[in-house]
Amino acid sequence: LANAHGAESTSGPVLISARDATQSGAQAQQYLLFQQELDRARKEVEAAIQAGIQVPTPKDPGGGDTHEQHKRNYKSIYQAGLLYRITGEQQYSDWVRSLLLAYADLCPKLGPHPAAANQTAGRLFWQSLNDSVWLVHAAQGYDAVRDALSAQDRGRIDRQVFRVMAKFLSDDSPQVFNRIHNHATWANAAVGMTGYVLRDTELVDKALLGLDKTGKAGFLKQLDVLFSPDGYYAEGPYYQRYALLPFVIFAQAIQNNQPERKIFEYRDGIVLEAIRTTIQLTYDGYFFPINDAMPDKSLRTDELYQAVATAYQVTGDTALLSIAQWQGRVVLAPEGFAVARDIAAGKAQPFPFASRLLRDGPRGDQGALAILRTPSQTLVMKNTAQGMGHGHFDKLNWLLYDNGNSIVTDYGSARFLNIQAKQGGRYLRENDSWAKQTIAHNTLVVNERSHFNGDLKTAEKNAPEQLFFAGGGATQLSTAEISSAYPGVTFRRTIAQLTISGYESPLVVDVLRATSATPAQFDLPLHYSGHLINLAVPHKSNVAARPVLGRANGYQHLWVDAVGAPSSDKNFVTWLNDGRFYTYRVVPPSGAQMIFAESGANDPNFNLRREPVLIQRVTNAANVTFVSLLEPHGRHDGANETTVGSQSGVRALRYTRTADADVVQIELADGRNTILTIADAVDGDATHSVNIAGRPRSWQGHFGRFDQ
Amino acid sequence: LANAHGAESTSGPVLISARDATQSGAQAQQYLLFQQELDRARKEVEAAIQAGIQVPTPKDPGGGDTHEQHKRNYKSIYQAGLLYRITGEQQYSDWVRSLLLAYADLCPKLGPHPAAANQTAGRLFWQSLNDSVWLVHAAQGYDAVRDALSAQDRGRIDRQVFRVMAKFLSDDSPQVFNRIHNHATWANAAVGMTGYVLRDTELVDKALLGLDKTGKAGFLKQLDVLFSPDGYYAEGPYYQRYALLPFVIFAQAIQNNQPERKIFEYRDGIVLEAIRTTIQLTYDGYFFPINDAMPDKSLRTDELYQAVATAYQVTGDTALLSIAQWQGRVVLAPEGFAVARDIAAGKAQPFPFASRLLRDGPRGDQGALAILRTPSQTLVMKNTAQGMGHGHFDKLNWLLYDNGNSIVTDYGSARFLNIQAKQGGRYLRENDSWAKQTIAHNTLVVNERSHFNGDLKTAEKNAPEQLFFAGGGATQLSTAEISSAYPGVTFRRTIAQLTISGYESPLVVDVLRATSATPAQFDLPLHYSGHLINLAVPHKSNVAARPVLGRANGYQHLWVDAVGAPSSDKNFVTWLNDGRFYTYRVVPPSGAQMIFAESGANDPNFNLRREPVLIQRVTNAANVTFVSLLEPHGRHDGANETTVGSQSGVRALRYTRTADADVVQIELADGRNTILTIADAVDGDATHSVNIAGRPRSWQGHFGRFDQ
Numbered sequence A, B: 001l002a003n004a005h006g007a008e009s010t011s012g013p014v015l016i017s018a019r020d021a022t023q024s025g026a027q028a029q030q031y032l033l034f035q036q037e038l039d040r041a042r043k044e045v046e047a048a049i050q051a052g053i054q055v056p057t058p059k060d061p062g063g064g065d066t067h068e069q070h071k072r073n074y075k076s077i078y079q080a081g082l083l084y085r086i087t088g089e090q091q092y093s094d095w096v097r098s099l100l101l102a103y104a105d106l107c108p109k110l111g112p113h114p115a116a117a118n119q120t121a122g123r124l125f126w127q128s129l130n131d132s133v134w135l136v137h138a139a140q141g142y143d144a145v146r147d148a149l150s151a152q153d154r155g156r157i158d159r160q161v162f163r164v165m166a167k168f169l170s171d172d173s174p175q176v177f178n179r180i181h182n183h184a185t186w187a188n189a190a191v192g193m194t195g196y197v198l199r200d201t202e203l204v205d206k207a208l209l210g211l212d213k214t215g216k217a218g219f220l221k222q223l224d225v226l227f228s229p230d231g232y233y234a235e236g237p238y239y240q241r242y243a244l245l246p247f248v249i250f251a252q253a254i255q256n257n258q259p260e261r262k263i264f265e266y267r268d269g270i271v272l273e274a275i276r277t278t279i280q281l282t283y284d285g286y287f288f289p290i291n292d293a294m295p296d297k298s299l300r301t302d303e304l305y306q307a308v309a310t311a312y313q314v315t316g317d318t319a320l321l322s323i324a325q326w327q328g329r330v331v332l333a334p335e336g337f338a339v340a341r342d343i344a345a346g347k348a349q350p351f352p353f354a355s356r357l358l359r360d361g362p363r364g365d366q367g368a369l370a371i372l373r374t375p376s377q378t379l380v381m382k383n384t385a386q387g388m389g390h391g392h393f394d395k396l397n398w399l400l401y402d403n404g405n406s407i408v409t410d411y412g413s414a415r416f417l418n419i420q421a422k423q424g425g426r427y428l429r430e431n432d433s434w435a436k437q438t439i440a441h442n443t444l445v446v447n448e449r450s451h452f453n454g455d456l457k458t459a460e461k462n463a464p465e466q467l468f469f470a471g472g473g474a475t476q477l478s479t480a481e482i483s484s485a486y487p488g489v490t491f492r493r494t495i496a497q498l499t500i501s502g503y504e505s506p507l508v509v510d511v512l513r514a515t516s517a518t519p520a521q522f523d524l525p526l527h528y529s530g531h532l533i534n535l536a537v538p539h540k541s542n543v544a545a546r547p548v549l550g551r552a553n554g555y556q557h558l559w560v561d562a563v564g565a566p567s568s569d570k571n572f573v574t575w576l577n578d579g580r581f582y583t584y585r586v587v588p589p590s591g592a593q594m595i596f597a598e599s600g601a602n603d604p605n606f607n608l609r610r611e612p613v614l615i616q617r618v619t620n621a622a623n624v625t626f627v628s629l630l631e632p633h634g635r636h637d638g639a640n641e642t643t644v645g646s647q648s649g650v651r652a653l654r655y656t657r658t659a660d661a662d663v664v665q666i667e668l669a670d671g672r673n674t675i676l677t678i679a680d681a682v683d684g685d686a687t688h689s690v691n692i693a694g695r696p697r698s699w700q701g702h703f704g705r706f707d708q
């Protein structure tokens, strides 16, 4: 193996440039962001040294003591290794040595973890995924100090820690290592990086090409398959963030040790595209919480510190620097040093957040995530494929962010990560019974059953079709359709963001049209965040006993607060969120009900958050069109005790169906009218015409917009 | 009248120094904080000028269009007046002139406001309080430009705006003007400031001494009576903040025009003491939301910008500068300029937030607000008097803040201020039926009735007794008692904050002992903020139908989620708030239940926030002692996916009653023990003894603390 850093010896660092590391240390004081990392790492490692060596026999599941201790240890090995390279202080190499010698005593003795919950038992941890993560970090820390150890210690650690762990994760775990899955990526990266450190081509080749080295599995195959051509990861943003780190860190190792592989150019630069896309999957720095996601995950996370630094090293794209500024953190490595230095030099440029259509699937033909952005608002329409076991049954779901807040929400996952009292931090039963179910989302539910009847295998085989996308201008719009979610049912949804002068944020129009082979019940839920302040829909409240909405598929978790009957003028509700008003107005289909409910029923262990939802319901119909308008307006300033625009500025919302188009008319209180026309045809630029209030209107292509 | 600013003419400014204002303008650019105010005011006034004169005939209640427009107008008159003085630009005096001439057309024609809801109808606004606020601001704006107007305009505005409004608020409103109440303070200030501006000694004297000028009413009397000797305002922090402004601004006017009155030395400097106390009534800048309070009120409010600047002008106390830094705002006046200048000069010192006992009542003998502080935690025990019509029935209630968050909460008021759809922004029906009721607080409820049976007159006559207060050191403690809240029932409560090594925040011990002449039901609610993660108390959940807890006195608003029976070891619940765990552990009295409930029942208009509460309940007992321990522990970092200390560090909580003392023993998991002893005797330093686990312990005074 040739090494880009020119490490000639068989023990010098290969994952980091010794020279760059030394230089980072020498100049650290000039760059606050890097100096802070140095100080933080010193403090943490010194605290660990104070606490002494603790390498317990594995016992506890996630969140438990031995689990957390082994996590702390890999972090400490990693940090101390880097500190040694950066500062040259021997206390740090001594600490890495002591820890790894303790592991050399432990590792060879380990069998499957006693708390293992499934077939992918780890050794140090309850699942082998954590072992891979351990090894990715430990390999980096070890690489940094390896040439400071005696040949004897080095041999012992090589054999009894790294070879043992690499063998366990590769040859002994083919069911993980040869999968196409992010757990496999972690295992590939761990084994491959160990290979570089141990100068073992065999390990590297297995990592790149699978155990049989044919390329049917392994890291390159993961790069081919796990990301869509737009850099979207099938499981969604939460796991994309997590999956990204082994891709980034192993790619960097490959680049350093086998530059001839041009890994950052592989598949049109998919690693860098995946990094940029990961950043696009955020609002105000927080990831869209679709699928099994923890809602508190932001770009302020180790994976993204590394990704930003690596991408900046490879591309020099100064837009990445503004992300690092928001993060307020850099990695403690030469690539992080460069980020800190160039931010200090004032090179940061705004990151180009934009409306984007991110195709899903390895070939980009399995639906898409449609993101519509304006300066004040971000709309996400989830027209993606299922996304494996962590996917939710939420085809054609949508989310809205406005004014810095989540307004139309996604529950995320039902889980208290790393909190032992909540089933050891694992996914809770309510993740299946509520969080994954269709009713927990903002999309159509037919006959109180979830999409694909909640069956993962069926879901995996059927993706929605992204029919049209227009990002940019005063009318941004996305149309998608699916006919496989329910037998005999097709539904198509167009969501449009209309910028209207006088409004700080766009108005959002939602047209969902469903047809069913047999009469059915159609529910369209909207999960919103805020306090109801005006419920114009005539309704009856359940004041002294709240019934439960249904019996299964998530319905059993909803308390019914009130049931209303919207009419053509009493057709809206207004809520208040962080000083801004949101009016949700509907064109009620004949006989429609509006149900006001709250999550939390059938939840004996208080596992669910309690959040409001309103549901438009039509029963016993063969087809239905739900037309809704979400209007952000006004401002309530509690501190200054001032309020403006608390009333909706919309006087009427009208909907007409023509032979081949949908027409939505918004009449404003000031007399203006905005008309959105949506042709059934999605391709080409054929001309369509409708008559609106006796006046002919024509447009080319899928949609038209007429302001008068 | 002599004027401190040396205004010789009969039209020059008397409420602001013309020379200082000019100087502020000349040097503004050097001081960012002041320049920002100047820019903001310019922008706002210029927008108002753009929008044109709008002085509508009064019609709407609070939050309505005419209400908001007249509010904007007084703000604009005030700002434009100051801008004229600071910049010398005529466009600003012209604007004030035009607005006031429009008011000169309107004011003489006005009768009682058409939307008036009670006997204190205003003219421009639905209640005369708003008219007073209007006049306080308009007088300042007018004063600043008065010498720039023609004698004719001046005469017209003097007569048709200021004399009309001053007469309405004084001679024509004796029922307001002569009251002892903050509405009267506003009226006094408005009339008195108008008096200075118009050079009318008669108006000033009435403002200072009441309509009959005997001193039985008026501003000086308000100063005698409305604040306690510790500067605590009877209605509580929310209204204290609001009440403060007329005191401060009128005192400043008196000082400028009648310095011989030495108004800032009046009653041992009560105005300045009230300002300092107002600041003490906050956590993280937010006011304790006791009584009728909006929870989003912080020190970032106009009243406090003025108070801080005035106090700094009078005292030069540089601790006030750090408050202004937190506010990020200064008043657009010379006193605000001085604050901005001295902050820029680096003179700011930390404000001395401290444990404080704030006595209530004009003579300080009507209970007290006890505040216990440590660097990470603030505990408030509400042992005050009722505090008039905005008071809640919450004697011996407590609140806890920890780690930057509200942990043991107070609902505040049920009101959506200035939101028209919510009953015009007025107090909602639920303010009486829920927010004021005892069960909505963290204090004892007997037989499901509120304190004083919810009767304000009875409540006003009976205050709790603050028996003991120790602020400072490792054990801070407050003891209070009341025997008038329920006939035949006396209850005493000690709350202590115990600093324990190894804990970031203190542990809180709560001992509440009640005796009743007849057997009764005792409920002790705890309203907490966070998500339950461990409910160790054996309980039965109401999974599919939630009953309502009771029928009246607030109980009708609680849904019952579960009912539990704590035992001596299964006696705790743990919740998570912002990454920190809180374990609430009790020594269950014999037969005690623990009820888990949520607000929101019998709330057809969605007026209530939905918040959790747990209730310890003992039925059919003549006396009861509730002993509870609240333990903040551990850290959950969702971003880094790490968790430490999620389990309580307490192994056992024990309680013993001796002949004359309560003994609480906390046994930690690491084997340490902390014992708190509380003698019945609260005075003197008599020695008390108890035997604990066979070992004699003695202490002097009300309480003892023994760590072993």
Ligand SMILES: [Zn+2]
Binding pocket: A289, A290, A291, A292, A392, A394, A410, A411, A412, A435, A436, A441
């Ligand atoms: Zn979801």
Ligand SMILES: [Zn+2]
Binding pocket: B289, B290, B291, B292, B392, B394, B410, B411, B412, B435, B436, B441
């Ligand atoms: Zn209250």
